[in-house]
Amino acid sequence: MSTRTPLMAGNWKMNLDHQQAIQTLQKLAWTLKDAKHDFSAVEVAVLPPFTDLRSVQTLVDADKLEIVYGAQDVSAHSSGAYTGEISPVFLAKLGVTYVAIGHSERREHHNESDALVNAKIKSALGEGVLPILCVGEDVDTRRAAAHVQHTLLQLEGALDGITAEQAKTVVVAYEPVWAIGTGETATPEDAQEMAEAIRGRLAELYDQATADAVRVLYGGSVKSSNVASIMAKPDVDGALVGGASLDPEEFAKIARYQSHAVGL
Numbered sequence: 198m199s200t201r202t203p204l205m206a207g208n209w210k211m212n213l214d215h216q217q218a219i220q221t222l223q224k225l226a227w228t229l230k231d232a233k234h235d236f237s238a239v240e241v242a243v244l245p246p247f248t249d250l251r252s253v254q255t256l257v258d259a260d261k262l263e264i265v266y267g268a269q270d271v272s273a274h275s276s277g278a279y280t281g282e283i284s285p286v287f288l289a290k291l292g293v294t295y296v297a298i299g300h301s302e303r304r305e306h307h308n309e310s311d312a313l314v315n316a317k318i319k320s321a322l323g324e325g326v327l328p329i330l331c332v333g334e335d336v337d338t339r340r341a342a343a344h345v346q347h348t349l350l351q352l353e354g355a356l357d358g359i360t361a362e363q364a365k366t367v368v369v370a371y372e373p374v375w376a377i378g379t380g381e382t383a384t385p386e387d388a389q390e391m392a393e394a395i396r397g398r399l400a401e402l403y404d405q406a407t408a409d410a411v412r413v414l415y416g417g418s419v420k421s422s423n424v425a426s427i428m429a430k431p432d433v434d435g436a437l438v439g440g441a442s443l444d445p446e447e448f449a450k451i452a453r454y455q456s457h458a459v460g461l
């Protein structure tokens with residue numbers, strides 16, 4: 198039995214302004230409270246846009262919510278002449294727990310390299326913000342059956358120079374690009390194949406204890422109707438949810454996958 202606490206993280210991407218963020222988060226919190234959600238059994242996080250974070254912090258603090266929150270990106274630098282960038286120091290000050298790093302949309306639209314992803318991971322860890330490292334292949338790589346090799350290379354590049362103690366705190370999210378926002382979900386077997394390969398490579402890079410500690414999430418068209426079968430796989434420890442996390446009732450159902458899996 199795994200001792201890893203499952204994590205359901207909602208990546209809002211560039212959706213919901215700070216007022217909408219408050220409404221969405223309140224509704225999510227009420228829905229989970231009504232369902233008596235046990236946050237120690239399944240951790241729930243939201244990753245809103247930067248401009249929402251202060252409002253989210255205020256609500257979480259005022260209502261003592263157990264939902265945690267994170268950012269969608271971070272600068273590789275901690276201060277200086279980097280117009281438009283956001284320092285990990287600022288995120289830590291806002292009570293941010295997680296930060297997504299190397300999302301495929303940033304790799305694609307902002308040309309983020311494995312070296313930059315690596316620098317951002319170090320930057321976040323330096324301020325105690327936990328990276329959700331995103332890796333995964335595009336459709337051509339999958340068709341060429343090079344998806345495992347490709348994804349493990351991204352993993353190794355991102356973790357270059359990271360110690361075992363640091364690596365234990367990193368969350369890895371496997372998000373095949375062809376399954377993001379397409380409605381096409383990888384099968385539970387696809388998710389397990391990659392999660393197992395990621396854990397295997399972590400054991401080679403570090404040791405088994407480190408590999409056993411790291412949570413590996415699946416992302417790509419996760420919904421309440423498919424989450425339970427993905428979560429049934431032994432190496433999958435949660436989901437990084439895009440579109441479905443914008444609907445608080447649907448996202449609460451995803452976080453509560455254990456109850457609807459047994460028909461409650």
Ligand SMILES: O=C(CO)COP(=O)(O)O
Binds near residue numbers: 419
């Ligand atoms: O990119 C994703 C989460 O980071 C997945 O997005 P969708 O759930 O909308 O496919």
